[in-house]
Amino acid sequence: MSAQPSEIGCGELPVIKQRGQREVFCGLTGIVWLHRKIQDAFFLVVGSRTCAHLIQSAAGVMIFAEPRFATAIIDERDLAGLADAHEELDKVVTRLLTRRPEIRQLFLVGSCPSEVIKLDLGRAAERLSKQFAPRVSIVNYSGSGIETTFTQGEDACLAAWVPLLPQASSDAPPNLLVVGSLPDIVEDQFKRLFAQIGISNVEFFPPRVSTALPAVGPATKVLLAQPFLGETARALLERGAQRIDALFPFGVHGTQDWLTRAAAAFGIAAEHVEEVIASAKARAIKALEAPRQRLAGRSIFFFPDSQLELPLARFLRDELGMQLLEVGTPYLHRGLMAHELAALGPQVQLSEGQDVELQLDRCKALRPDMVVCGLGLANPLEAEGITTKWSIELVFSPVHGFEQAADLAALFSRPLVRRLKLVA
Numbered sequence: 001m002s003a004q005p006s007e008i009g010c011g012e013l014p015v016i017k018q019r020g021q022r023e024v025f026c027g028l029t030g031i032v033w034l035h036r037k038i039q040d041a042f043f044l045v046v047g048s049r050t051c052a053h054l055i056q057s058a059a060g061v062m063i064f065a066e067p068r069f070a071t072a073i074i075d076e077r078d079l080a081g082l083a084d085a086h087e088e089l090d091k092v093v094t095r096l097l098t099r100r101p102e103i104r105q106l107f108l109v110g111s112c113p114s115e116v117i118k119l120d121l122g123r124a125a126e127r128l129s130k131q132f133a134p135r136v137s138i139v140n141y142s143g144s145g146i147e148t149t150f151t152q153g154e155d156a157c158l159a160a161w162v163p164l165l166p167q168a169s170s171d172a173p174p175n176l177l178v179v180g181s182l183p184d185i186v187e188d189q190f191k192r193l194f195a196q197i198g199i200s201n202v203e204f205f206p207p208r209v210s211t212a213l214p215a216v217g218p219a220t221k222v223l224l225a226q227p228f229l230g231e232t233a234r235a236l237l238e239r240g241a242q243r244i245d246a247l248f249p250f251g252v253h254g255t256q257d258w259l260t261r262a263a264a265a266f267g268i269a270a271e272h273v274e275e276v277i278a279s280a281k282a283r284a285i286k287a288l289e290a291p292r293q294r295l296a297g298r299s300i301f302f303f304p305d306s307q308l309e310l311p312l313a314r315f316l317r318d319e320l321g322m323q324l325l326e327v328g329t330p331y332l333h334r335g336l337m338a339h340e341l342a343a344l345g346p347q348v349q350l351s352e353g354q355d356v357e358l359q360l361d362r363c364k365a366l367r368p369d370m371v372v373c374g375l376g377l378a379n380p381l382e383a384e385g386i387t388t389k390w391s392i393e394l395v396f397s398p399v400h401g402f403e404q405a406a407d408l409a410a411l412f413s414r415p416l417v418r419r420l421k422l423v424a
């Protein structure tokens with residue numbers, strides 16, 4: 001398959017579109033950060049031993065805490081149709097919920113094996129919900145690696161949860177719903193900033209506990225904190241909410257734009273936002289000076305993985321002076337990315353999807369100073385002397401907002417410094 005520039009949509013940007021072998025984690029990976037965020041939720045993967053190994057190694061071994069995820073293993077008997085998989089699943093769920101009364105939200109997570117044997121987890125969730133309501137709410141979604149990438153796990157989880165959000169009353173005052181899993185510390189920082197700006201009716205989805213689900217209705221204004229939540233956004237719009245279009249809150253520009261456009265949706269002037277954020281913004285600009293010295297002029301190549309690639313590329317170029325060689329993303333959601341695409345401008349080489357061998361050829365020919373990619377590509381590239389950054393780290397680390405801008409920059413400058421020391 002050869003590189004084919006796509007027919008161009010908004011912004012007239014040239015995009016290489018390729019379909020071929022891909023190197024990405026599956027959507028089960030999202031469980032790692034979601035189970036930490038939602039404190040009374042449990043994620044039961046219905047999958048194989050491979051699925052169990054994947055989430056266990058991604059989450060690390062937990063010795064002291066009872067984990068809030070597990071895998072119900074589909075074995076040969078299930079695959080051969082010798083056992084009733086629904087009956088087996090009911091037994092596992094009953095045992096789990098009897099032993100763990102603190103669980104209030106159970107996610108049944110589909111996988112490649114459960115999709116292959118066409119196990120209807122929607123039916124299972126409905127049946128088990130009736131049995132365990134009102135103590136436990138049960139929702140299903142798919143984290144299967146068939147045609148998905150790892151951040152889509154969060155999107156699928158939240159989109160499946162949207163129908164359970166309470167309906168806001170028709171005369172409810174406008175509320176801001178920030179969507180996307182954020183570390184609690186970042187959530188608290190944003191909450192304080194929104195309050196100072198004059199927006200106090202702010203809620204976050206997913207919430208910290210499942211019993212505090214935010215209400216949604218026509219007066220709800222949705223502000224995405226993560227760029228990979230297209231399905232969730234669509235589900236919220238279907239509930240009558242309106243989406244606020246903005247840059248994503250990475251770096252100083254992104255954070256300011258995100259806050260300013262949210263404020264505008266509530267009739268609050270940009271000048272007021274500028275006053276409120278002045279000191280946090282000044283601190284962030286100062287903190288970016290050191291990483292900028294290390295990164296300015298260096299070139300970077302993004303393989304498609306997290307769907308954070310566009311906003312990160314914009315931050316690295318505009319605030320840290322890096323040179324963008326290719327910005328790959330698994331899916332280019334032109335609606336959600338409209339502002340990011342406009343900010344990047346027409347000179348940036350974008351690519352959507354992947355044929356990994358062809359992309360590796362392009363990358364090696366360009367010899368970038370740094371490559372952002374999944375774990376599977378990092379070691380071979382490092383062995384060839386190319387500095388890499390694991391894209392998964394960008395999802396696990398607190399990177400949003402003014403206070404984290406320098407930490408985000410350091411995630412890129414550290415590997416370069418390490419490489420320079422190694423070759424010195």
Ligand code: SF4
Pocket residue numbers: 026027028047048050051052054110111112113143144145146
């Ligand atoms: S869901 Fe599919 S890709 Fe993910 S670990 Fe299980 S078998 Fe592998």
